Amino acid sequence: MGLPLAWLLVRLMPFRFWSTWLGEAAPGEADPPATPETQAAYDVGWAVRTTNRTVGGRYTCLMQAMAAQWMLSRRHVPTSLVLGTLTERGEDNQLVIKAHAWLKVNGRTVLGDTGERFTAVSSYVRRHPQPVED
Template sequence: MSKFRRFRQLSANRKLMLLEAAALLPVAWFMVRALPFRWWSHRLGSSTPGESDPRQHASVGASASASEISRSVQIINRLAFGRFTCLMLAMAAQWMLNRRKISSSLVLGTLTERSDDDRLVMKAHAWLRVNAQTVLGHHNGRYTPITSYLRNYQEE
């Protein structure tokens, strides 16, 4: 079945979520690639050291929405042949969560390991947490959290 036919068969809500992800990922790409970090980092939320979770825990429905948002962002990235980095994916997903007033934490971390030629190599990674669970950018605890950007919303 063609991708277009599969898209047409999706629910209206799912289609809108995919289109939202498709619109936000290029914005995140532009910000990361073209603008200095200090110009846009404040838009990610309030910065705290290490890995922090939002103060308010989201409802079960919010957790399900977070999973759907994560899937939508990953699907669009796959359709774009993986052009977006983990930071871009986490930013777009966090913006989608913000629109739905779901508290989240975008975490930036690093990993230092030895390369094949025995040099130390530092790698960076971004992941997104909702309800103390990683919903995007799973890493099995290999990365050390450096900072978190929190977005807190009151439960309604």
């Protein structure tokens, strides 16, 4: 349900409406609090990427990062959804700005390859305390 919901929000609603659902806004590339749940984060990232490939790649990096962030939120895993840009020259020598989103857990990218090319513009951090064990 996460990927279709992300698709609807991104395609049909203004960013200001749903951006608050992404977490606490921070400039640049902010890291979420540390968590022992790194493997769960990689598993969720793999599941989202695999689902996207299965449906023909119709979901953007932002939609995938949103869905993975929501899935990890239900597992109480702190995340940082990072938005970045890249400016380069197009074929006609005009400047082209490209946008990209990636998801980080424990300072590591678990969804969306950042490479060295994109500059982080803002992050949306979701902090989740671990559930209390009885």
